Amino acid sequence: MKKTYFTLLLLSTLWQLPSIHSASFAQSQDIEFAFLSDIHLQDVYAALHSPDFKGVFNPKTGKYATIRSMKSQLNSTRLFNENYFAFIQALEDLKSKGIQLIVLPGDFTDDGQPMNVLALKKILEIYSREYGMRFFLTTGNHDPVKPFGGIGGKKDFLAADGSEQAIAGDADFFPSGEVAVSSQINYWGYEEITYTLSDFGFFPSEQDLFWAHPFQELNVDGYDFHQAVENSRLDQRLYRTLNSERLLPDASYVVEPVAGIWLLALDGNVYTHSGEDWSGSSVGFNQAVKVKKHQLDWINKVVLEAEKRGKTLISFSHYPLVDFHDSASDEMKSLFGEQKFQLPRVPSRETSSEYAKAGIRIHFAGHMHINDTGIFTDAESGKTLVNVQVPSLAAFPPAFKILTIPEPETLEISTIQLQTVDRMDEFFDLYRIEQQWLLEHQDPQRWDSTILHAKNYRDYTQMHLMELTRSRFIPTDWPENLAYALQLLSQKELEHWAGMDAEEGGMFLMEKLNNSKDIEQTDGLQGKLIEDFYLLKNGDELGKKLIPSDRRHFYEALFLKLLQKPLSDSQALDTQLVRFFRIFEKLYHSLPSDHFLIDLQKGEVKRVDRVED
Template identity: 55%
Template structure:
């Protein structure tokens, strides 16, 4: 493993250290945007009389993210950072819904406001939602909220299967060239305040750095590499920036696109995106690994602290349970295809990555390539502002070898209920239609944004996850088993458990009983330490002690599946701290803040 010795003795931001905020997976949709279409301009919000360009609540509750309220969550997070005096802000991808012009420009307006009035500096990298396709493509959605609670389709081109759709060029998917040009002031191009900036396709020259010269060779149109399968040239938006003395931020573009073989490589159907991340990027973007190795060597030579960020994770984020989860649920369930292989993690560790901030998964986690020794690489999963738990991270380089990471939960968000009256109209319309899954109106009683996202997760489990990810009987059992029944099963002799579990299952099927275990599992899987306070102490004590129980059971039975599930849950309850912690940059040990 290449070890980067951190030798910085004077930090460039203030005496308290260098503070950087990480806001991941904002998925911003401009909720009062302009479609520039006479066919549909939005739906009037009775709260304020404005035309709202929002998606239906039904679509939100079948998605792993919110589409609407996260707009206000971003504003709340930025206002929180303004009050804290934090000036450096990283957005690790998926900062918009799908890279549409309306949403990119909406984000740009917000970032320019906070950079202009408050002196914030933003550093962006790409995500699988921006850009969806490297050179852009037609786009649109069929689930905007229209008049009288009905859905309204809006597409950039007319579709034969959507005869009633409105047409708006503002909803097409922009590619690299458009996105990086519009957002060039936020990391994709060098800034006048940067002490240093470079990218993989120019010679490294720290001593001869000149802003004017580097600006002339920073265009995304020249930052191209040959796709190994097609030989065609694709953009790579990776860059390195030194925003303040002593800190190097390494932005890694982990997006991967597969070529369909059509004659025109700029055709909208020529490329298909992927959400896999570095398992593929390590193969298709080998030039990045060579560049990372050079950058890490230069950082060591100059005594810089190198911190990488990308949309995609670089280490397991299930506390070592991913292999067991694949066996129980299936390799493509629970988004397990996004877990980086250990060998891939080692490639980036050997290249010099030590501390990495990632998004993509909408979870809160701290992972290590070698969790037993706390060495080689630390991967910090930044939660999404658009899902439970809604939170962001603050990194503080307190000394030359100590990094502190704090997780800021967004509980109170002004205006989070601004569209609730419109949702009530939608629910009323849905209630009149037979055969449709109705979402629970109780979510509109949420007392704050944290409560709202937790109820969003509850509905997501009911409407989507139980159907798509769980083996049928196991899902019914875990969703229904009571706290008492779980305790009884755990204390029973192994020889009695199968019969006992069968009686539970029969009872659950007959009574449609619902217990807390399923939701608690998702709270811990997604929220880590942030969820502990939301689960009663007695239940958390049971979960933390699962690894001490004898969970061996016969394979191929429901009892065996349940035992395997509890073993997985026990692992998820362990692991490195994910709320507030210190990282020793010498040995990469992680310690909880007392």
């Protein structure tokens, strides 16, 4: 990979930076970092430079909106449009809190397209220049989608009449239908993305006390900024894949932005190739531990240097390093199947062990769009690794984490939910035009318009999750009879079933299903049980607070009754129901994930009671 215009631009930009020493950040008593993950930024008013399509005119703003349809949003695990405003709101919240060190653990763009990378750069530059914020990024599977970029496209942009408009970098990208051509929708690769965002961690900054990457020596005492810039070129940060002679970039780095704190950014992206084409994998460290063995060797060196110099090492990546299902993943595989519920993305015990033994004690991750805290202790070494899952700003629960470091071995983490988001409803009138178009064309996937009555952004994302659960998750991920039973049974019937043995319980359940044509409840859950399950799975403590207290009391009593109910390997409905509630109970009684302390020396997590506003 040769030095391009991007390289020259990087070098000239870095050497012109003012000499601002980051140690000034450490003057306050506590050091604070914010973690904002899975922004999936899409420029909602992009300049497509296309003769075929410039967007849909929005009377509210007098501008042409380049947004995706609501239909596409409600079939995706993330929003595409309103998250743009959520990101701005989060930065405004951080500005008001005076927090200036901000980490973005990957998927900071929709798919690494030029229009979205440039939009992100513009936003970050504004907050850096005007409010003194510093941003540290790492790559996610959506940025870059392909290591060297390529032609890209999306079929679901909203058109003026409410239909969907395909946009691609080439007219032949989609085999049928009218395609608007725009190079702004193509995929950028590592070179374009990292050099465009060069000021945000991927390369050395004069504001930092130290910066290094995995393919150079950790020369802390002899650190020289100008030499670091020269050594940071992407063509010097390459590794060889297992089954290819082609060298791929690794954007990992370690940086000391404030005295005493090292941020370890791990690029966990893994790519496979077929001929000349490359595709990315979303599995994470289960593959990276094999494909990027050089990273583990480097992590060991970084950990040793950090310990020797008394530095607090904070690891972050797009991908998690510990089971994020509260140790329920094995039961979930037995009940739902190994390919459901994103289970291939769960780090294996062997993977967690490798990174724990390497010395990582605290790791922040995104990717899963969930709020969670996981802990793993390696049996051989006794080392403990705490994994903090940062929620997505584009899904429920929309939230970010604030890390406070009152002392080197103690971390305090609080979770800030986004409820009020300015301009959240900016496109709602356009969605109503889409809804009318779907109605006129009798589209079977016409969505429920009640989502447009959401009172705030958190409710909006919750309604998004519930619609996604109904239309996608239940039909594809759940055993049919189990899903039906959970929507059918009342509280009294579940309590009655919990006291039966397996044979009697099985007969009771099948009789109930066979005799019921329609779902009816007389005293109970009204189909809310599966919704509560997803509130817990995705939101953890944040979701638990949204479950009414009477249902929480019912679940707690039911868990106790089911302790006496045996569990077999059978796939009978009675066994499936027992297994489901065992999973539910683990998610319900989880580690703290809202406001908590981590004792790095003891490897312990302790809940901090939050005083609600």
